[in-house]
Each structure stands twice: as C-alpha cells, then as structure tokens.
Amino acid sequence: MQVLVIGSTRGTGRLLVDRLVADGHDVRAMIRDPEQADDRRAAGAAAVAGDLEGDLEDAMRGVDAIAFCAGSGSSTGPDATLRVDLLGAIRTIDLAVELGIGRYVMLSSMAADDPLRGSAAIRPYLAAKHAADRILLASGLDATIVRPGGLTHDDPTGRVEVGVPRLERRGSIPRADVAAVMARCLADSASIGASFELLSGDTPIDEAVAGLGD
Ligand SMILES: NC(=O)c1ccc[n+]([C@@H]2O[C@H](COP(=O)([O-])OP(=O)(O)OC[C@H]3O[C@@H](n4cnc5c(N)ncnc54)[C@H](OP(=O)(O)O)[C@@H]3O)[C@@H](O)[C@H]2O)c1
Structure with a gap:
C-alpha cells in the first residue's frame, strides 16, 4: 500500500514512517523544507514537498492512504491551531475525496469527542x-x-x-506505540469507521486493533 505520512519529520509521524x-x-x-528530504529518504521513504498551508495536491495524488x-x-x-490543525486537516480530507484516496487514518487527541472535557487552555485545540x-x-x-492521551518519548511497550x-x-502513551497502532489500523480493516481513545495498557496492539471491529 502506498501511504502518505503528513507530519513525517518529527514526533509520532517520524516513527510511523519507520514502522x-x-x-x-x-x-x-x-516535507515542508527541501533540506529534510535526505533524512526522510535515509529512512526508506520517498520525500515529497507539501504544506498544510500551501500546495498539497502533488504530494497526495496517487497514494492509497493518508496518515x-x-x-x-x-x-x-x-491562529496556527486554526490554520494547521483545523483548516489544514480539512483540506487534506477534501482533497482525499476529490482525488479518490479511499483510506484515511487521523491522529487526533483524547477528549476531541467533547472539547469541554479539556481545560480552558486546551479547548480551542x-x-x-x-x-x-x-x-x-x-x-x-x-x-x-486515533485519540491518544499525552504523548511521551518513552520506549514502546507494545501494549495499549x-x-x-x-x-x-x-x-x-509513548509516541512509538501510537505509531504502531496507526500502522496496524492501516493494515486491519476492522478499524475502519472507528474512533477511539488510546493509552498505554495491557492489551497487545494487534489484538486491540482487531477488537475495534467487534
Ligand atoms: N503532544 C501531545 O501530548 C499530544 C496528545 C494527543 C494528540 N497529539 C497530536 O498528535 C500529533 C503529533 O504530535 P507529535 O508531538 O508527535 O508531533 P510534532 O513533534 O509536533 O510534529 C509535528 C509535525 O507536523 C508537521 N507540520 C507542522 N505544520 C505543518 C504544516 N503547515 N504542513 C505540513 N506539516 C506540518 C511538522 O513538520 P515540520 O518539520 O515541517 O515542522 C512535524 O512533522 C499532532 O496532531 C498533535 O496534535 C499530541
């Protein structure tokens, strides 16, 4: 499957590329900066230019799935929250529909189902x-x-x-475990249509994702 990772250079997305x-x-x-291309190629990916606040279509055209x-x-x-997390994300969704990209795995956040669950400071996000x-x-x-709790740089546990x-x-939850869950979701159709919160836990990742179809 050809997958476009948006947010591939750092954090969870970087780990998802590896996975x-x-x-x-x-x-x-x-990538937004051409100087990031060699680093992404060294990870085994094709580096493509794109910006949530600029051109996206060339990066998205032809892939099977978006992460x-x-x-x-x-x-x-x-303002950046509006431009990137809201309007940038919406543009990728609209373009995925327009370009016929069928599959989309979104890294969201715990409490995004009901923003009033969060503190006043985090509610706009x-x-x-x-x-x-x-x-x-x-x-x-x-x-x-996928709606994880607080992301850490800890080593993965493989259990959620x-x-x-x-x-x-x-x-x-460690970012590496979130990346592993997103990769598993791309591979397992049981997760299609699911919205779920995610923390470190006791269930092996494959089992947890397979259970989303129950
Ligand atoms: N931090 C938490 O505890 C937490 C909890 C729940 C959910 N989340 C969500 O999890 C996701 C990943 O967070 P993270 O901390 O692992 O990642 P991160 O280190 O914040 O990395 C963000 C990525 O987004 C890219 N990016 C930023 N603006 C962009 C734009 N205009 N166009 C294209 N790419 C852009 C960055 O690329 P550049 O290298 O070009 O800047 C980078 O690759 C985010 O959606 C975050 O909201 C975070």
Whole structure:
C-alpha cells in the first residue's frame, strides 16, 4: 500500500514512517523544507514537498492512504491551531475525496469527542480536532480516528488500552506505540469507521486493533 505520512519529520509521524517502511509499505513522507528530504529518504521513504498551508495536491495524488500526524504544536497560538490543525486537516480530507484516496487514518487527541472535557487552555485545540474529526467521519472515506492521551518519548511497550468511544481515565502513551497502532489500523480493516481513545495498557496492539471491529 502506498501511504502518505503528513507530519513525517518529527514526533509520532517520524516513527510511523519507520514502522510503515519496516512493514513493507511504499511510504511517501511529506516535507515542508527541501533540506529534510535526505533524512526522510535515509529512512526508506520517498520525500515529497507539501504544506498544510500551501500546495498539497502533488504530494497526495496517487497514494492509497493518508496518515495525518501533523500538528501546529502547543506553543504556536490559536491562529496556527486554526490554520494547521483545523483548516489544514480539512483540506487534506477534501482533497482525499476529490482525488479518490479511499483510506484515511487521523491522529487526533483524547477528549476531541467533547472539547469541554479539556481545560480552558486546551479547548480551542480540542475544538479544532473535534471539527476535523467530524468532517472526516462525514466524508465517506474509510476513516479511523486515533485519540491518544499525552504523548511521551518513552520506549514502546507494545501494549495499549483502547476506549470506544472514550476511556474513563487520563494518562499517557509513548509516541512509538501510537505509531504502531496507526500502522496496524492501516493494515486491519476492522478499524475502519472507528474512533477511539488510546493509552498505554495491557492489551497487545494487534489484538486491540482487531477488537475495534467487534
Ligand atoms: N503532544 C501531545 O501530548 C499530544 C496528545 C494527543 C494528540 N497529539 C497530536 O498528535 C500529533 C503529533 O504530535 P507529535 O508531538 O508527535 O508531533 P510534532 O513533534 O509536533 O510534529 C509535528 C509535525 O507536523 C508537521 N507540520 C507542522 N505544520 C505543518 C504544516 N503547515 N504542513 C505540513 N506539516 C506540518 C511538522 O513538520 P515540520 O518539520 O515541517 O515542522 C512535524 O512533522 C499532532 O496532531 C498533535 O496534535 C499530541
């Protein structure tokens, strides 16, 4: 499967590129800065130029699936949240429909189902994620929405807890485990149509993702 990873250079998306390449997928890594190309090629991906606030179509055309891992970051302010997390995400969804890309796995956030669950400071971000998720679910694409708790740089455990649609506790999860869950979702159609919260837990990732179809 040819997968475009949006947000491929850092954090979860960077780890997802590694995981998808290891799983034998044909991976396109979207980059904003041409100087990032060699690094992404060294990871085994094809580097393609694209920007959520600029041209996207060339990067997206021809792929089988989109994995959205981009984010404006917590220190960039509400305008960047609107431009990247909301409007940028919506543009990728609209283009995926237009270009006939069937599969879309979205990295969202815990509490995006109900932004008022979050603190006042984080509600604008959660509202952006909420709206993008709703638009994705209504798009007709084969969508999966992954909503992790706080992301860490810890080593992966390979074990998670999923809550459909939500978990009753807060917590964290290593980015590497989130990447592994997203890769598994791309490989397992049981996750199509699912929106779920995700934390570190006791269930092996393959089993947790397969259970989304129950
Ligand atoms: N931090 C948390 O605890 C947490 C919890 C739940 C969910 N999330 C969500 O998880 C996702 C990944 O977070 P992360 O911390 O692992 O990643 P990250 O380190 O914040 O990396 C963000 C990625 O997005 C890319 N990006 C930013 N603006 C872009 C634009 N205009 N066009 C294209 N790409 C752009 C960056 O590329 P450049 O190299 O070009 O900047 C980078 O690859 C985000 O959606 C975040 O909202 C985070």
